[in-house]
Amino acid sequence: MDFKGLVIILMGSVLVNNYVLSRFLGICPFLGVSKKLNQAVGMGVSVIFVMLMATAVTWPIQTFILEKFGLEYTQTIVFILVIAALVQFVEIVLKKFIPALHKSLGVYLPLITTNCAVLGVTINNITDGYNFVESMVSSLGCGLGFMLAMVIFSGVRSRIDESNIPNSFRGLPVTLIAASFVSLAFFGFAGIIENLFA
Amino acid sequence: MKNGKLSVLVKGILKENPVFVLILGTCPTLATTTTVVGALAMGLATMAVLICSNVVISLLRKFIPDVVRIPCYIVVIAGFVTIVQMFMHAFLPELYELLGVYLALITVNCIILGRAEMFASKNKVLNSALDGVGMGIGFTIALVAMATIREVIGAGTFAGMEIPFMVNHTVDIFIKAPGGLMVYGFLIAVVNVITKGKVIKKKEFSCAGCPSAGVCNGGCKNKKEGE
Numbered sequence: 006m007d008f009k010g011l012v013i014i015l016m017g018s019v020l021v022n023n024y025v026l027s028r029f030l031g032i033c034p035f036l037g038v039s040k041k042l043n044q045a046v047g048m049g050v051s052v053i054f055v056m057l058m059a060t061a062v063t064w065p066i067q068t069f070i071l072e073k074f075g076l077e078y079t080q081t082i083v084f085i086l087v088i089a090a091l092v093q094f095v096e097i098v099l100k101k102f103i104p105a106l107h108k109s110l111g112v113y114l115p116l117i118t119t120n121c122a123v124l125g126v127t128i129n130n131i132t133d134g135y136n137f138v139e140s141m142v143s144s145l146g147c148g149l150g151f152m153l154a155m156v157i158f159s160g161v162r163s164r165i166d167e168s169n170i171p172n173s174f175r176g177l178p179v180t181l182i183a184a185s186f187v188s189l190a191f192f193g194f195a196g197i198i199e200n201l202f203a
Numbered sequence: 204m205k206n207g208k209l210s211v212l213v214k215g216i217l218k219e220n221p222v223f224v225l226i227l228g229t230c231p232t233l234a235t236t237t238t239v240v241g242a243l244a245m246g247l248a249t250m251a252v253l254i255c256s257n258v259v260i261s262l263l264r265k266f267i268p269d270v271v272r273i274p275c276y277i278v279v280i281a282g283f284v285t286i287v288q289m290f291m292h293a294f295l296p297e298l299y300e301l302l303g304v305y306l307a308l309i310t311v312n313c314i315i316l317g318r319a320e321m322f323a324s325k326n327k328v329l330n331s332a333l334d335g336v337g338m339g340i341g342f343t344i345a346l347v348a349m350a351t352i353r354e355v356i357g358a359g360t361f362a363g364m365e366i367p368f369m370v371n372h373t374v375d376i377f378i379k380a381p382g383g384l385m386v387y388g389f390l391i392a393v394v395n396v397i398t399k400g401k402v403i404k405k406k407e408f409s410c411a412g413c414p415s416a417g418v419c420n421g422g423c424k425n426k427k428e429g430e
Contacts, residue, residue: 027380029234033313036229078289081307082281089274118273121230121311128304173395174388177226181388189381 011142013198014135018146020194024122025154026187031122035155036180038113045159049152051113053145056126058095059088060144063127064137084127092118122151158187211330215337221314222345223394228314231305232346233383239362242350243343244298248291248306250339252283253315254332257323259283261331264324276319277310284310314342345390352386353377 024030031052038048063084071077096114099107117123126147130140161183170179221227228249235245259279260267267275288306291299299306309315318338323331355361357377359370376382 029230029380029383030308032229032233078285081285081288081310082278085277085281085310086274089277118277121308124311125304125308128307132304173392178388178392178395181384181391185381185384185388188384189376192379192381 011139013201014139014143015146015149016201017198018143019150019153020191021198023150023154023191024125024147025151026184026191028125030125031120031151034117034120035151035158036177036184039155039159039162042156042159042163045155046152047109048113049148049155051117052120052122052151053148055088055092055095055114055117055120056123056144056148057141058091059123059127060130060140062087062091064130064140067131080128080131085124088123088127089118122147154187154191158184161187208330208333212333212337215334215339215341216344217341217394218398219338220341220345220394221317221338222342222349223391224398225314225317226391227317228312228342229387230308231312232349233380233387235302235305236346236350236353236383236386237357237378238301239347239350239354240298241301242346244291244295245302245305246339246343246346248287248302249309249312249314249342250335251287252280252309253318253339253342254335255283255286256280256315257318257331257335258328260319260323261326261328267324272324273316273320276316276324280315280319281310314338349383349386349390352390353382357382 018024022028025032025035034048034052039045066083066087067077067080071080071083076083092114096107099114126144130143133143135143162180165179165183174182215221217224219225222229222232231245231249236242256276256279260276263275263279284307287309288299291302291306318334322334326334351361355366355369356374357379359366359368359373374382377386
């Protein structure tokens with residue numbers, strides 16, 4: 006696979022097919038943890054980390070075990086279990102060996118187990134027929150896109166908090182509408198991929 | 204239960220509607236509501252998984268150790284999701300294609316894990332089944348309502364049937380991603396008015412609606428209904 010293709014996959018998953026804003030995966034943490042900038046960054050970094058680890062583990066499992074023995078139908082169960090176990094494992098390892106990192110990411114890790122974006126990215130990598138390197142790049146892109154959306158949105162939210170909003174729109178409704186505008190902004194990237202190397 | 208079985212069943216439809224009040228399962232709500240057919244299929248598939256997993260988890264609630272309950276729930280749910288996936292692949296291949304990855308993602312749908320954690324793990328089998336039915340109906344209604352708005356305005360059709368006038372005056376954005384978020388926001392606001400702002404008071408908007416709230420050793424505490 007040439008370098009160009011990898012860049013296209015990366016940019017595509019960061020900007021065009023942004024997991025949060027155009028595919029609607031990982032909305033819960035996007036809405037829940039985007040209140041403060043530092044939380045958004047912490048969550049974003051954790052998601053990138055877990056996505057990369059999860060892809061690094063699930064891709065070989067799918068290729069060398071499930072497909073080899075005709076067990077593709079167990080994909081959902083196997084993947085979610087692997088991700089859940091992986092998150093636990095990462096948490097234990099971080100706690101033991103890199104306590105500083107665990108302190109900053111530890112809170113977010115359990116939340117990620119049931120993050121649809123992580124399961125989504127691992128399954129999408131398989132259905133899109135990516136090879137190992139492409140899968141890793143695509144996961145990195147999705148994670149970066151997730152973090153980008155969270156960081157941008159945390160800025161938008163801090164402005165919402167200061168404004169005067171009609172009663173029935175307070176809280177979630179206005180947040181969703183603001184998210185819709187952020188998503189609209191990302192629409193502007195739609196044509197970027199075709200013309201990236203033109 | 205205080206108000207009998209009927210209230211367990213009915214509360215999922217408006218009072219504790221999983222989508223508009225509990226704010227669970229936002230991802231499929233936004234992703235699969237571009238067409239009415241897709242929304243209905245998603246709602247029914249989720250309902251099937253929800254009822255089955257609620258029953259099984261309720262049956263197992265005395266046997267599952269508290270520490271490992273979340274992985275146990277996930278295995279049960281993933282099992283039922285696989286069954287639904289295989290069923291739809293075999294008998295409804297078009298819908299299977301339409302829903303794509305979101306079908307597998309029912310596994311991590313907050314509604315199912317959320318109800319397992321909030322309700323099925325603490326209640327008897329029959330009540331849990333009824334809760335699953337109620338929540339499933341509420342989820343389906345919410346999805347179909349949203350899909351109706353989006354499809355009629357965005358594509359000028361209803362479940363594939365063309366609506367005169369509307370079909371020539373479509374607002375494309377409604378079936379695109381931003382439209383989904385916007386319609387969802389407005390619908391929650393409408394439900395807020397109907398329930399007189401109870402929604403806002405009940406949930407200080409955070410990860411409270413998230414099923415991980417139970418495992419999350421951080422600030423988010425599961426403040427939802429005890430039983």
